[in-house]
Amino acid sequence: MSLQKYFKEFNEKIKMDYDVKSELKDKRDILLEILRNAEGIPAFKKFDQGSYSMYLGVEPLDKEYDIDVGLRFQVNCDDYAPMDLKDKIYDLLKDHTDYGATIKKPCVTVTYKKDGEAAYHVDLVVYTYADKDDTDSQLYLARGKNSESDETCWEKSDPVGLVNYVNDKYKGDDAKEDREQFRRIIRYFKRWKNKKFSSSGNAEPPSIGITLIAVDKFEVSKKYDYLEEKYIYDDLDAVLNFAKEIKDLFKFNGISESGRCLYSIEYDLPSELKFDENTNVFKKMSDNYMTDFKEKVDALVTDLEAVKNEADEVEQCKKLNKIFGDDFPIPEVDNAAKQQMCYIPPTSSSGAR
Amino acid sequence: MVCAVIINAENKRIKLCNEIIGLMYGYIQWNSYDTEAGGIILGRENLGNDNLIFEFITKPMKKDIRTKNRFLRKDSEHIEFYKQLYSKHNGVYAYYGEWHTHPEDIPHYSIIDLTNWRKISKEDPKEMQYHIIVGRKQLRIWEMRKKCFMPKLVCEVKWDEINI
Numbered sequence: 001m002s003l004q005k006y007f008k009e010f011n012e013k014i015k016m017d018y019d020v021k022s023e024l025k026d027k028r029d030i031l032l033e034i035l036r037n038a039e040g041i042p043a044f045k046k047f048d049q050g051s052y053s054m055y056l057g058v059e060p061l062d063k064e065y066d067i068d069v070g071l072r073f074q075v076n077c078d079d080y081a082p083m084d085l086k087d088k089i090y091d092l093l094k095d096h097t098d099y100g101a102t103i104k105k106p107c108v109t110v111t112y113k114k115d116g117e118a119a120y121h122v123d124l125v126v127y128t129y130a131d132k133d134d135t136d137s138q139l140y141l142a143r144g145k146n147s148e149s150d151e152t153c154w155e156k157s158d159p160v161g162l163v164n165y166v167n168d169k170y171k172g173d174d175a176k177e178d179r180e181q182f183r184r185i186i187r188y189f190k191r192w193k194n195k196k197f198s199s200s201g202n203a204e205p206p207s208i209g210i211t212l213i214a215v216d217k218f219e220v221s222k223k224y225d226y227l228e229e230k231y232i233y234d235d236l237d238a239v240l241n242f243a244k245e246i247k248d249l250f251k252f253n254g255i256s257e258s259g260r261c262l263y264s265i266e267y268d269l270p271s272e273l274k275f276d277e278n279t280n281v282f283k284k285m286s287d288n289y290m291t292d293f294k295e296k297v298d299a300l301v302t303d304l305e306a307v308k309n310e311a312d313e314v315e316q317c318k319k320l321n322k323i324f325g326d327d328f329p330i331p332e333v334d335n336a337a338k339q340q341m342c343y344i345p346p347t348s349s350s351g352a353r
Numbered sequence: 354m355v356c357a358v359i360i361n362a363e364n365k366r367i368k369l370c371n372e373i374i375g376l377m378y379g380y381i382q383w384n385s386y387d388t389e390a391g392g393i394i395l396g397r398e399n400l401g402n403d404n405l406i407f408e409f410i411t412k413p414m415k416k417d418i419r420t421k422n423r424f425l426r427k428d429s430e431h432i433e434f435y436k437q438l439y440s441k442h443n444g445v446y447a448y449y450g451e452w453h454t455h456p457e458d459i460p461h462y463s464i465i466d467l468t469n470w471r472k473i474s475k476e477d478p479k480e481m482q483y484h485i486i487v488g489r490k491q492l493r494i495w496e497m498r499k500k501c502f503m504p505k506l507v508c509e510v511k512w513d514e515i516n517i
Contacts, residue, residue, distance in 0.1 A: 002401025311359045311368035311404040333442060337397035337406075340447035342439050344432050345473050350391055350453040351423035351465040 007235040011184045013327040016057025024067045044071040054166045058190040065120035077128040082142040158274040178220045202284040209281040217245040240304040250294040262287045263294040360508040365403040373410045382456040389424035391453030424453045452485040460488035
């Protein structure tokens with residue numbers, strides 16, 4: 001019944017709801033069925049990627065739910081132009097929902113509505129093989145919006161390796177509780193990110209960046225309680241230490257024309273995976289956006305340290321509620337303090353002499 | 354703006370909320386004719402750990418006796434205030450000790466104070482009380498443990514080191 005209890009309540013609130021996921025899964029399966037039965041679409045194997053596949057989904061604030069699906073087509077990359085399959089998928093799915101489909105640089109997006117508003121979308125990501133007869137050969141992602149663009153290309157990719165890299169961090173039953181803290185801390189960060197950054201453009205640091213830093217730098221915070229004979233986890237310490245790790249990654253990057261000190265952050269996809277080189281996961285963020293990110297992380301560290309220094313649990317929750325938003329619970333004083341005896345000395349006599 | 358003060362005591366922390374610090378500061382005996390002031394300290398204990406939050410103090414009341422060198426808490430309003438707080442919050446607030454002012458820069462407890470604290474320690478079912486004396490340059494807090502003969506100084510707060 002300590003602060004940890006409130007962190008866990010927060011985690012339960014922000015964790016992606018399984019019912020919503022199952023609805024998303026149903027929609028995804030309908031789309032895949034259309035593609036499988038369509039003429040001119042080669043055979044493919046589906047796999048889940050993104051936060052859903054890493055068990056790191058967070059309920060979005062004023063944003064759509066999404067699910068990322070990788071489609072590994074059994075074809076040689078050299079036999080297709082990058083837009084060939086994306087255009088075909090787009091044509092097949094563009095009239096499937098009221099919102100239609102959109103071709104984005106990394107995927108084709110199909111948006112669904114619920115109660116008259118866009119509620120969720122399915123991102124279909126196209127991959128082909130270097131050698132269609134060897135499923136261990138290099139995968140290529142179809143990047144681009146149209147065939148005219150110079151940016152359109154087949155990009156080396158290793159999406160399955162990436163999911164495994166994250167999911168292998170704390171494996172097995174022995175690491176279950178450590179793994180749960182690891183996942184909770186990433187979820188807290190993602191909610192903080194959702195609250196503090198605009199989701200338009202590239203103002204918001206990508207979740208995969210946060211997740212990869214966590215895989216490499218996150219350390220479990222727990223203490224063994226000899227009375228209870230179990231580990232007691234401390235999410236406040238864990239999230240603070242992780243925020244400090246991110247803070248330490250920023251490098252001074254000169255001064256802007258307006259006199260602002262600029263900072264940058266680089267974090268490459270794991271070198272052991274089969275991605276293109278120069279894969280800084282934050283590369284889409286401008287200098288100013290990276291600097292905004294740094295300032296927000298600095299403030300987060302300061303604010304979390306203030307929480308740590310606070311002695312009153314109710315006040316700690318109020319501060320955490322300011323940092324992470326209204327899903328962080330604030331208990332009533334009456335429910336967050338021990339019961340006391342009603343005693344007071346009837347009189348008292350004090351004096352300097 | 355007055356800052357709260359957090360004290361590291363044995364295995365726990367004690368928070369003096371800013372409101373009570375501001376109130377006590379207002380009763381400092383700056384002038385030779387100022388009389389002593391005092392009241393009771395009320396707080397709660399976190400459910401998840403042993404930290405104490407001193408959140409309320411009572412102010413001197415009409416029927417208390419106040420002279421330059423004495424403060425007698427006699428008015429039943431102090432008790433009334435506590436009882437109301439206790440019942441309004443389902444019994445989570447407790448009495449933690451007495452506070453009063455002294456006409457000295459760095460406050461020391463007197464024989465009268467010591468006798469009073471020992472008496473309280475004997476009668477209060479709780480293991481420990483915390484008493485505060487407010488001086489002109491410092492506020493000091495003593496811990497009075499049951500069956501311990503002497504109080505232990507746990508903290509001194511210098512007025513010029515906190516934001517007043």
